[in-house]
Amino acid sequence: MAKEAPPDAFGNSAREYELGRPRWPRELIERVVRELELAADATVLDLGAGTGKLTRDLVPRFVRVLAVEPDNAMxxxxQEVVPEAEALAGNAAAIPAESESVDAVFTAEAFHWFASDETVAEIARVLRPRGGFAIFWNVEFGEPEPPMGDAVEAVLDEAFARGGAPGIGKVLSGAWRRPLEASAFGPVQEAETERVVVRERERWLANMLSVSSIASQSDEERLALATRLRELVPDGEYRWRIRTIAYWTRLGH
Ligand SMILES: C[S@@+](CC[C@H](N)C(=O)[O-])C[C@H]1O[C@@H](n2cnc3c(N)ncnc32)[C@H](O)[C@@H]1O
Incomplete structure (x- = not known):
């Protein structure tokens, strides 16, 4: 069985993560904010905030934004990119916030790493009554246009095989739903959107190097991979169609 990427996979590559990963689609964020009835005076918490890819879109909307992230490098x-947020060391099993102090917890591209009865109870603890929980994932990445070719596919397949299963399998398995079903949260609703993301080769490469199972490899392996991919992929702009899903639920049934 493929091993899983270790939890410190991201810190290795915090700068690549910031350079390569796309932002979150505004219409999905707005939909969730509306559905959870969050007003501008709300306090919200971004859990597993990483380099703040979602945090930066919460800060202009809410008076107080806490960003909880266990990894120091991320x-x-x-803190550099989103100084308006309150960046806090912590994790989903020990959220550094008072009980019933937050109107909504957001988590983007992260819940599959820590979904459990324990963390769902901890998220419920920090929420005010009827508080909201929102989860975002990019679930489908189309083929690049123009295509990068079979040799690139083969190099990436080999790198993933070496590094262990990327997180997307955990997302698509839906295993993250189980702790929510047995919890204080009501039914989970969802909405999705498709968009085209355009990146030049170096940003795409940064994205690939920031994928957990590659980020967790040694510097030598990652450098060798980057060198090989630069040889195979001509510089230029590439387009991807990305499907993003938001899920949301509220405390109480
Ligand atoms: C793929 S990144 C997502 C970062 C950011 N939310 C975004 O939208 O790009 C996953 C993040 O979850 C964090 N993480 C991993 N385990 C965690 C845990 N148990 N509690 C909170 N965050 C965790 C990682 O350190 C990493 O920054």
């Missing part, structure tokens, strides 16, 4: 970038 949090350092977040």
């Amino acid at each position: 949090r350092e970038v977040l």
Whole structure:
């Protein structure tokens, strides 16, 4: 069985993560904010905030934004890029916030790493009555246009095989739903959107190097992979169609 990427996979590559990963689609964020009836005076918490890819879109909307991130390197970038947020060291099993102090917890591209009865109870603890929980994932990445070719596919397949299963399998398995079903949260609703993301080769490469199972490899392996991919992929702009899903639920049934 493929091993799983270790939890410190991201800190290795915080700068690449920031450079390569796309932002979150505004219409999905707005939909969730509306559905959870969050007003501008709300306090919200971004859990597993990383370099603040979602945090930066919460800050202009809410009076107080807490960004909880266990990894020091990721949090350092977040503090640089989104200084308006309160960046806090912590994790989903021990959220550094008072009980019933937050109107909504957001988590983007992260819940599959820590979904459990324990963390769902901890998320419920920090929420005010009827508080909201929102989960975002990019679930489908189309083929690049123009295509990069079979040799690139083969190099990436080999790198993923070496590094262990990427997180997307955990997302698509839906295993993250189980702890929510047995919890204080009501039914989970969802909405999705498709968009085209355009990146030049270096940003695409940064994205690939920031994928957990590659981020967790040694510097030598990652450098060799980057060198090989630069040889195979001509510089230029590439387009991807990305499907993004938001899920949301509220405390109480
Ligand atoms: C793929 S990144 C997502 C970062 C950011 N939310 C975004 O939208 O790009 C996953 C993040 O979850 C964090 N993480 C991993 N385990 C965690 C845990 N148990 N509690 C909170 N965050 C965790 C990682 O350190 C990493 O920054």
